[in-house]
Amino acid sequence: MGKLVPITGNYAVAYAAKMARVQVVAAYPITPQTSIVEKLAEFIESGELDATMIRVESEHSALAATFGAALAGARAFTATSSHGLLYMHEWVHWTSRARVPVVMAIVTRTIGTPWNIWPDHSDFMDQRDTGWILGFGMDNQEVFDLTVQAFKISEDPRVYLPVMIGLEGFILGHTTMPVELPDQKELDDWLGPRRQGYVIDGREPLAIGNLAWPEDTEEMFMDIQKAMEEAKQVIKEVDESYGKLTGRKYGGLIQCIGCSNAKYVAIAMGAWAGDLIEAVQRLRDEGYPVGVVRIRFVRPFPIEDLWRIINGVKGVIVFDRAISFGAWGQIYTDLVAGLAQYTRNLPVISNIVAGIGGVNVTHTDFYKLVKNFVDIVEKGEQPPVFTWYHRR
Template sequence: MPRVVLSGNEAVAVGVKLSRVNVVAAYPITPQTTIVEKIADYVEQGELKARFINVESEHSAMAACIGAAAGGARCFTATSSQGLLYMGEMVYWAGGARLPIVMAVVNRALAPPWSIWCDHNDALSLRDAGWIQMWAESVQEVLDMMVLAYKVAENERVLLPVMVNLDGFLLSHAYEPVEVPTQETVDLFLPEKRPAPYWIDVVDPKSYGTIASPDTYMEFRFKLQAAMDEAARVIEEVDAEWSRMTGRSYGGLLELYKCEDAEVGLVVVGSWAGDAKEAIDRLREKGVRAGVIRLRVTRPFPSRSLASVAESMDAVAVVDRSLSPGLPSVLLSEVRNALYDNGKKPYVKGFIAGLGGRDVTPLDFEAAVESTLKAKEDGGSRVEWLGLKGGRDVC
């Protein structure tokens, strides 16, 4: 396999090319722009045989993808932050319509105040839209995840759109050497032929997305829920298949780092997992048996796998890069909910960190783990804001 240096955004574009996407519709927003610039270049050069629709908004970008997917094309869009929110209505539409669209979201904070830097609130705000949500840690994973996303989305047991999340700048603009799978490998993995129950067809005309009365609406929603449950299994299967073909496996829904004997777990999402792992190594040097649980997928939420990993741990620290004002922490709530039904429950403490691109270092993760262990003993605060200047005096 050829080894090249790519940025996260370039890896998305390469993934789109390798997946032989037919229709791309996108609108520029920082820090997503270099994805669509690269794809536009591929299309213009004839390296990717696709129609690039330069839409006038993100709402239209997703609307065009919905039209294209309903018409039988493999399609793609990418956005960030405000763009994702502006697109929001159509994001829900794609989920409800069960269309296997793949979208890269280059995670960026929401305004006001204006911020172009990373946090996860953009994607978190659309967690109920019926989209599978995947999160990459490295440029290599971004590339692989793009291809895997189509494979999962188009699986007949799934038929759901997939959001591939990559941290703005931290990953989108970070350059790493990457193994690029060959086109033959991807073609074998991701066949051009795909299920067509949703395709618009003049020979067998149907009306898509008509009104469902209270008599059927709930059943359609139940099917969506069931598809998510199925997606959890398919993601594991697809990861295993990719591993057989390329030698690279990411562990499906969760990536576990040094968790076998861990007494304390650190739950994270996204690119800062690298810093979290470094923190764990330092803690282990200090004699703390700690491990990282990286959620690669947050929808479907990996409740069962998470519960079974955390079962043997005494404490879990959850570091959340998003905020639901009025709720201590979104990720904390979801993790704690996953563990609640288990017989043996670890102590769980949440952290809000890195909002609007605030720098978070391995030292911060180390502190989070230590603070969690301390709180377990002396019962301190269950949620802490990491690196908040002036502490609560900020108010």
């Protein structure tokens, strides 16, 4: 059986990396680095984790070193945040295109300027087009579970893509909750040894990322798209088998709360989905037929699962904690684009962008916003398609 320990979201990630027996961690020790790699350094120092910590000179090098270690056959891990993630952006693409399994935790924070250390999803959603699988936790337990699962997903031969796991800075990163750690032996058996498609071996020269013709390049990109499709199934299988191991099964790419008889669906991702669930519970108690869909993976985008829930509902309200300036929130955009393949008669769909730069959004805010949305649609009126919800 597992044991319960009170840990922060950052430590939950560190414990997950340790229990997945990572062999190499590369990190640059400055803000915006987090206590994830601090804790991993402690584990290595104390001998609890048999791994090599590479202290590099920048985040760009941190992911480059992680990539190199992974190519050489190591289970490799790194973590970063906001500007650190932006700085390593070039290597983010390299890693996915080389099809090397790597896991990276992103303690999400907004992007400057102005300089701001508070959480939103700006840095994370900026990674949508990189070819990484993108998962996001709601609480410290799920962050632990997702991080462990990320290795299994990344190293599946049907996938062989790197995985990022997001958790909000401060809200999860710095707050403590009891997290159940599985039994190490059972987890070892479940996760299995490191698996990858090819490895650097000094005895046989190998060129990686050499010049390729346009057609070859395009075919490699097309294969990443195919692998993303297969990853949907793999993520569900991993959720299923991990559920058998630990008793915690989340539902795959999305989690539904009260969706079965819902006429309205509220969608959110990350820690604030907890506040949304609380608000919707209150609305349901008052007779509002609302369900919550929590996005656990934005890449691959779970459109099939979402359509199954949304097909037949009257209204959908999508909360985005990031904005594509000049357009809308990213989850909203992906949802509407994806639904267009199923129907020409979309339900009423509204997008609320909020919580940017760490602005606090509480269950009371969610209660008012969802109630207002349902009331407008019930009156037969059209609510605004896009609202930037902001208050001081």
